Amino acid sequence: MKHTIFIIVSLLFFTINSITCKLDNEDDELARIIRPITDEKTQQQAALNVIRRLIHERADNVAIKVNFKLPVNYFKIRKTNNSEMLRIEASSGVAATKAFHYYxxxxxxxxxxxxxxQLKTLEQLDEFPAVNIEVEASSKIVYYQNVCTHSYSYSFWKFEQWREHIDFIALSGIxxxxxxxxxxxxxxxxREYGMTQDEIDEHLAGVGFFAWQRMGNIRGWGGKLSKNFIEFASNLQQQIITALNELGISVAIQAFDGHLPIHFKTIFPNASFSSTTQWNDFPPQYCCPLFIEPIDPLFREIGEKFLRAMIQRYGTNHIYFSDPFNxxxxxxxxxxxxxxxxxxIYSGMQAVDSNAIWLLQGWFLVNNPDFWNDEITKAFLTAVPHNKLLILDLQxxxxxxxxxxxxxxxxKFIWCMLHNFGGTLGMHGSIRLMNVEIPRAANMxxxxxIGVGITPEGIHQNYVVYEFALEKxxxxxxxNHKKWIKNYARNRYGLVSHETTSIEHAWLLLLKSVYAFEGLQNIRGKYVYCRRPSLRIQVWRWYDEKLVIKALGKFLAINESDLLNDHLYERDLVDLTRQLLQIQAEFIYTTLVETFKKKDLRKFAIASEMFLELLRDLDSLLATHDDFLLGKFLEDAKAMALDDDERKQLEFNARNQITLWGPDGQILDYATKQWNGIVMDYYLPRWTLFIQQLxxxxxxxxxxxxxxxxxxxxNQVEYPFNENNAKFYPSKANGNVVNKAKELFHKWKRITFN
Structure with missing residues (x-):
């Protein structure tokens, strides 16, 4: 009996381990299929170049060896006391840069x-500390981007900005x-299919709205595209893909998803087309592109033609993104x-590339769960051969x-944190939840x-939650996420342990409040003062606002002189003070509505003036830091143009995206920004007019x-702001961050209506 039990247990153990090994081998195979073909020496040099751009001449004491025989996403770091050299051996260039960042x-x-x-703590060291460690990532693939990220965050970037961001991507181990x-x-x-330039211009959206035209949501809005921009974008993409591939970072390129211009119905009158559903009430001239039925031979023809052309121009890492039903x-x-x-869709990819992997965003399942029931979801996902589909579980x-x-x-799927919609500001996140749910999903x-990713619609906000996700x-x-955030605070500002009590406490308060969200409510960044005024705005908060106010007090209690001109400290100080004003604006708004309904003229007048004064103070605060300026965004847009007409068009794309988002406010305030300039010339006039009419x-x-x-x-505020290209907004900060934050903290930490 004992022998029988032993045999059964042994067989069970062997079976479980065989299954586990099979799954691990599948994961490794997929990760290796999409790995760039760039050779080891090229990746070594690219990684060293990233490090040199970061630490300059100290990179002379860093040696890197890339070894493709190592496990996927693996590195080891060696530094002895009797040598000046820090030695990194890694499975790829990106694993080497991640290793250096880890160190x-x-x-x-x-x-x-x-x-x-923050590099001053490194500058204070005479040499690299001794170390002997090795790390193998839990993820076979570490993913970054949402199909909307480009439109919301880097529509107007040139390669100089991309170069810096690619270095960040590499150092983060993406x-x-x-x-x-x-x-x-x-x-x-x-053009090959006979469309005229006017017809092409009528279909392709403007630079700020590419994502939604590509997915069949809209057509033509914000266009037309100049020949200058088409050539610029093509050259820029070649630079971007080359830079990423040199580091061993894979790049998914677009595959055909079935969406076509309406003119194809005239060109191919006998083909099987349907019109896409109207998206967010966009008017007929900007909505409802065609969808070519997959059973029609034209679907396969166009799909193969497009993908072959993309591969010929940009190369391939054998992974292609396509979202037919976003x-x-x-x-x-x-x-x-x-x-x-x-x-x-997949057969079209495979006909061009026998190793093709389809990368699919799972947002369609979140967005329309009633339609995508178990039967049709399973049919859609399992039609693709096993291990040939990679799904981004987007949120x-x-x-x-x-x-x-x-x-x-x-x-295969990647656990993704979406977190941000429209590139809006506002402090929030779910750090404890990620800490628990990522290992739970991996071990279910x-x-x-197969991995973890970050999929924000916009970046440059709430970095702490993204660093946590990328470490996971x-x-x-x-x-211990409390210990983690204390270390994060120390590193972010470069303070040694005995100096950081106040900052650590501040971040622990934020961890307990704004970064402790675990609900199902939608957080879209459309806070009260950023919204078109109404008496019906629902004020909602998941955290104790007193903890945020207390955290700001702790931030301001720091006396460390090194922080007075510290970019990251000052950025966070502006953001936290902005959060205080955001909170207090909600309290004032509630009082404003209540006193209006009660016809309490005295208190209504007090609340009204207080609300408008807060907006003026907010604008002056945001003016003190480069990261909160409308002017920077608009100047980047205009800098891409060759002539005045293109400058006006690109500026319109930028202004419209962050305000009306459509011809008549179809997605009003979805991508709102709390920036100097837009507060004074858009939010403040809206609320002034609202209060006047009340x-x-x-x-x-x-x-x-x-x-x-x-x-x-x-008519009086929103449309004119979109069309006004005469006013210049500064792209450099003005004012003292610390003094302004202290002034506004003492002014707004408590409010009364006496």
Missing amino acids: LKHFCGVHISWDGH TLTLAPFQEDVWTEIY EVQPRISDANYLRNVSLS SEQHPQYNRTSSFYGQ ENSSM AWDYQEI NISLQTNIAFNQSKFQQDVF
Whole structure:
């Protein structure tokens, strides 16, 4: 009996380990298929170049060896006391740069982020500290980007900005991202099929709205594209992909997803087309591109032609992104139909590249769960051969889909933190939840999770949650997140332990408040003062605002002289003071509405003036730091132009995206920004007009008319702001951050209406 039990247990152990090994081998295989073919020496040199750009001549004491025989995403670091050289051996260039960042963070107290770097703690060291460690990442793939990220965050970047961001990507250990452009190839293909330039211009959206035109949501809005821009974007994309591939970072390029210009119906009258559903009430001239039915031979023809052209121009890492139903509902709810759609898309990829992997955003499952029931979801996902589809579970921190789909029916997926919509500001995040849920997802029964990624719609906000997610990508194990955030605070500002009590306490308070969100409510960054005024705005907060106010007090209690001109400290101080004003604006707004309804003229007048004064103070605060300036955004847009007409068009793209988002406010305030300039010339005039009309209502005893106000504010404020290209906004900060923050903290930490 004992022998029988032993044999059964042994067989069970062997079976489980065989399954585990098989899954690990599959994961390794997928990761290796998409790995760039760049040789070891090229990746070594590219990694050293990143390090040299970061630490300059001290890079002479860093040696890197890239060895493709090592496990995927692996590195080891050696430094002895009797040698000046820091030696890194890694599986790729990006693993080597991640290793160097890991070493700087954990052994030199350095901080690296998209907000900026803190390197003074390294500069204080005479030589690199001794170390002997090796790390193998939990993730086979570490992913970055949402298809919307380009449009919201780097529509107007040149290569100088990309170069810095690619270095950040490499130092963060990100191994897969997206190519930003495709319009050059589409322009050529449309011409091949007989479209005129005017017809092409009518279809392609403007620079600030590429993402949604590509996914079939809109057409033509913000266009037309100049020949200058098409050539610029093509050259820029070649530079970006080359720089990423040299580091061993994979780049997914676009594959055909079925969306076409409406003119194809005239060119191919017998083809099987349907129109996409109207998206967010965009008017007919800007909505409803065609969708070519996958069973039509034209689908395969166009798909192959497009992908071949993309590969010929930009090369391939054998991974292609395609999102046929992003906020677009399929015409019928039928499992066989959707199976054929999926199979047709993948077959088109495979016909061009036998090693093709399809990268698919899972947002369609979050956006339309009633349509995507279990039967049709399974049909759509499993039509693609196993290990040939890689799914981004796009908002795993709030709306995970891996659990309701039995780990995507065995298809590989990446646990992704979306977190941000529209590139809006506002402090929030779910650090404890990520700490728990990432290892839980990886260890669940039959898990097909292959990695962790960050998928924000916009960057340059709330960096702390992204650093946490990217660290979890390399190590799934649950950690002490309170200890982690204290270390984060020390490194970010470069303070030694005995100096950091106040800053550590501040970040612990933020961890307990704004970064402790674990609900299902949508957080879109549309806070009260950023929204079109109304008496019906719902004020909602998941945290104790007193903790945030206390955290700001702790920030201001620092006496360390080194922080007085510290970029990261001052940036965070502006952001935290901005958060205080955001909180207090909500309290004032609530009082304003209540006193209006009660017809308390005295208190209404006090609340009204207080609200407008707060907006003026907010604008003056934001003016003190480069990261909070409208002018910087607009000047980047205009700098891409060759002539005045193009400058006006690009500036319109920038202004419209962050305000009306459409011709008549179709996605009003979705991508709102709390920046100097837009507060003074957009939010403040809106609220001034609103309060004026409320006052008239109180004085005349005639009911306030929200519909009339909306038309008035559109005509008098919103539309003119979109069209006004005459006013210049500064792109450099002005004023003293610390003094302004102290002034506003003491002024606004408590409010009364006496």
